[in-house]
Amino acid sequence: MTTVSVRGATKSFGRTTALDSVDLEADPGVTGLLGPNGAGKTTLLRTIATVLAPDRGTVTLLGRDPSRPDDRTRIRERLGYLPQDAGFHRGFTVFEFVDYVAILKEMTDRRPRHDEVRRVIALTGLESVSAKRIRALSGGMRRRVGLAQAMLGDPDLLVLDEPTVGLDPEQRLRFREMISQAGEGRTVVMSSHQTEDITALCTRIAVIHQGRARFAGTPAELTARAEGRVWTDTRRSPAALAAWRTGDGAYRNVGDPPRGAELIPPTLEDAYLLLVGEFEPEVTHS
Ligand SMILES: Nc1ncnc2c1ncn2[C@@H]1O[C@H](COP(=O)(O)OP(=O)(O)O)[C@@H](O)[C@H]1O
Ligand SMILES: [Mg+2]
Known part of the structure; x- marks a missing residue:
């Protein structure tokens, strides 16, 4: 079963056609969306993250239909999402913030929830800053917090919007490691406007440009x-x-x-x- 299947997705905002009949498929491994600013990558990823419904076209995620409320709930239980502009509660500590997202994900039992929060904090190398306030962290550390909350509950589908933007070269390498590890046995769909990230990480790529999918295949094929x-x-x-x-x-x-x-x-x-x-x-x- 294909984890992500998008067929003919079209989405407009007023007069702007952000997506114009886009097809996309993604399976376990890392799939990269490559395209210039304004191409429609974020709109497509928001569609895959069940934040946005297309005006036309069909979306199937983890074998389910996100336009049906109960299917959507099941999808969200198995989905992690790092938005492009992650709005952090900057006064929270790292632990408090990740714990807060875990509560929103309906992890209601305190003890197993805290165990899970500690697990994703360790996974993303944030143990030493776990008690620090988010506003006191560097941009690279904040991106890790974004990845940590997306990894809660060990999702089968991970949607990462520009995960490496604004990182220095060393942070970028560390992030690549984390993303490629996340792509082992799970479906990761990420966007980037940087060809290096895509070359380094992705098993498959889709080039998005002017709201259209211009290419889909392996990096070698492109x-x-x-x-x-x-x-x-x-x-x-x-x-x-x-x-x-x-x-x-x-x-x-x-x-x-x-x-x-x-x-x-x-x-x-x-x-x-x-x-x-x-x-x-x-x-x-x-
Ligand atoms: N919520 C919105 N309201 C109005 N226009 C939007 C909205 N979201 C995206 N757009 C427009 O849709 C196009 C695609 O945007 P986006 O998906 O963010 O592209 P990318 O992530 O590739 O930079 C752009 O022209 C953008 O201005
Ligand atoms: Mg974007």
């Missing part, structure tokens, strides 16, 4: 699409959709190579640039 379309030169090629000077002084050109160009292996970022560039040539043709 990268392969740029095969033969990246070349190196001593200058910026006029044929390039994008070109930049690299550390060694040579230009990395992405686009349609001229005859005899010195082709080099593409990266996921090249393929992503080409894919997005197909739909907005005026932006990449700078």
Whole structure:
């Protein structure tokens, strides 16, 4: 059974079509939504987190239909969600906040609930700051608190919206470890506008752009699409959709190579640039 199945999801806010007939499937492992700001990633993740219902289309989560109230309750019991703008109660301590979310999740028995709160605090490496107020924590630590509350009750489906944004390189590595561990045996759907996170973590990716799913597959499949379309030169090629000077002084050109160009292996970022560039040539043709 597919954990997440979205078919033809369409969602508008006034005149903005945030999702335009999007299909998405996700199974155990880490699935990444990649796309520029405003692409519709958060709207799609909120749909998967049962916060939002699409105007059209069908959503099936853990074999159930979130538009039915009792199914929705069952889904939420097995779902963890880290929103993009996690609104923390900054006056709470870490323990108090995670405990509060556990209460909202209807973990009513105090002792097993506290055991579970301590478990997720340990899992996310927050033991040493458990008694600290959230307002006194660094941004990276706060993101961990967001992950900790999402891991309560050992959910089968974990929805993480931009989990690594604003983290320094070391924190980002630690977060990658935690997310990849979470993806063992469970379905993680995360968003990022950073190709590095997606390359490092995801078993599958969907590129979301202008409210549409432009690609779905493995990172290797996306990268392969740029095969033969990246070349190196001593200058910026006029044929390039994008070109930049690299550390060694040579230009990395992405686009349609001229005859005899010195082709080099593409990266996921090249393929992503080409894919997005197909739909907005005026932006990449700078
Ligand atoms: N609650 C809302 N009200 C009005 N417009 C919204 C709302 N949520 C999202 N949008 C619009 O929908 C589009 C997609 O937004 P979003 O899903 O947040 O994209 P992303 O997460 O990829 O940056 C944007 O144009 C955004 O302004
Ligand atoms: Mg977003």
